[in-house]
Amino acid sequence: MTLYDWPRASAFGRVIPKNKIYEHAGANTGLKDLFVREVDQITWSHKLAPETVNLAATKQVAEIQVFRITARTATLDRDVLRAIDKAIPFPLIFEVAHGGRVRLAAAYKRPSEADSARWVVGDYFLGDWLPEDAPRAPLPVALNMGALYERLLEPLVAGQTARLIPGAASGFGEAPQASLTPSEAERPLSLEERIAQAEAIKAQTREVERITARLGRERQFNKRVAINAELRAAKRELERLTGAHPGTAVTND
Incomplete structure (x- = not known):
């Protein structure tokens, strides 16, 4: 910066x-x-x-x-x-x-x-x-x-x-790109697309944090199992948005 x-x-x-x-x-x-x-x-x-x-x-x-x-x-x-x-x-x-x-x-x-x-x-x-x-x-x-x-x-x-995103590139042109089609991958993302991506990552990060907090408060085993499944799904979506390999963008369960 x-x-x-x-x-x-x-x-x-x-x-x-x-x-x-x-x-x-x-x-x-x-x-x-x-x-x-x-x-x-x-x-x-x-x-x-x-x-x-x-x-x-x-x-x-x-x-x-x-x-x-x-x-x-x-x-x-x-x-x-x-x-x-x-x-x-x-x-x-x-x-x-x-x-x-x-x-x-x-x-x-x-x-x-x-x-x-x-x-x-x-x-x-x-x-x-x-x-x-x-x-x-x-x-x-x-x-x-x-x-x-x-x-x-x-x-x-x-x-x-x-x-x-831990380990993300600092250069704007090298920022991670999420699930692009071949035609999209051939061109750089526009500013509006970058902003939409950044906002989606921010919102999903907050969702992962929210579910993680719920898991920390829950004591009943069956409810913890359900919340864990929800958390894994939320992390997978975050990994999709960041283009990360599983386990690299967010902490493990």
């Missing part, structure tokens, strides 16, 4: 009052309390646009906004990120800073096919925590704004997949 050296021409540096987010996101009392507890400051730090990064806009990605959140806690609730995403009608990349460290976060965001005035926001992907003074890399090479957005999201998606 890396941090990016956002181009100087893209610097925006505008502090956003929380009440503006509340207003545009339709925040209720619970969400406002969450912002008070977890967020110190929100800065609209950079604006990646055709005029600032010299890349052509695409139909889905005209601009990419970079928001820096100075957090009061090391764990930032996803609802905070989602509220900001809801308030800003552009794809967002977050830098979350806390205690001298910073990490990237983002969800795949696209215009709704049913209503172009609405945005569809997926699950959030988080990068690793890095020191504030860690070296920053130039922006990824891309042909247009849409491709740049994909290049910025790819390491976050691959990183989460790698954390869920």
Whole structure:
């Protein structure tokens, strides 16, 4: 995982009052309390646009906004990120800073096919925590704004997949692929397919953990037998999703 050296021409540096987010996101009392507890400051730090990064806009990605959140806690609730995403009608990349460290976060965001005035926001992907003074890399090479957005999201998606799968490759292009047909195996997966795969792996991992917890609580032998069978089926499905050999993606019974 890396941090990016956002181009100087893209610097925006505008502090956003929380009440503006509340207003545009339709925040209720619970969400406002969450912002008070977890967020110190929100800065609209950079604006990646055709005029600032010299890349052509695409139909889905005209601009990419970079928001820096100075957090009061090391764990930032996803609802905070989602509220900001809801308030800003552009794809967002977050830098979350806390205690001298910073990490990237983002969800795949696209215009709704049913209503172009609405945005569809997926699950959030988080990068690793890095020191504030860690070296920053130039922006990824891309042909247009849409491709740049994909290049910025790819390491976050691959990183989460790698954390869920012991021994998974760290390179995005080498991430495990699940049960592809011969024609699918001949082409690289699109970003949307990678995200769908990562989300499916995450959900199935949670299902394995949930069943494992049930097994640990159960004392009756006949019920343990049934739960064990359920657990084996869940693990097989996880192995299918990860493309792993039996026993490598998850722990044994």
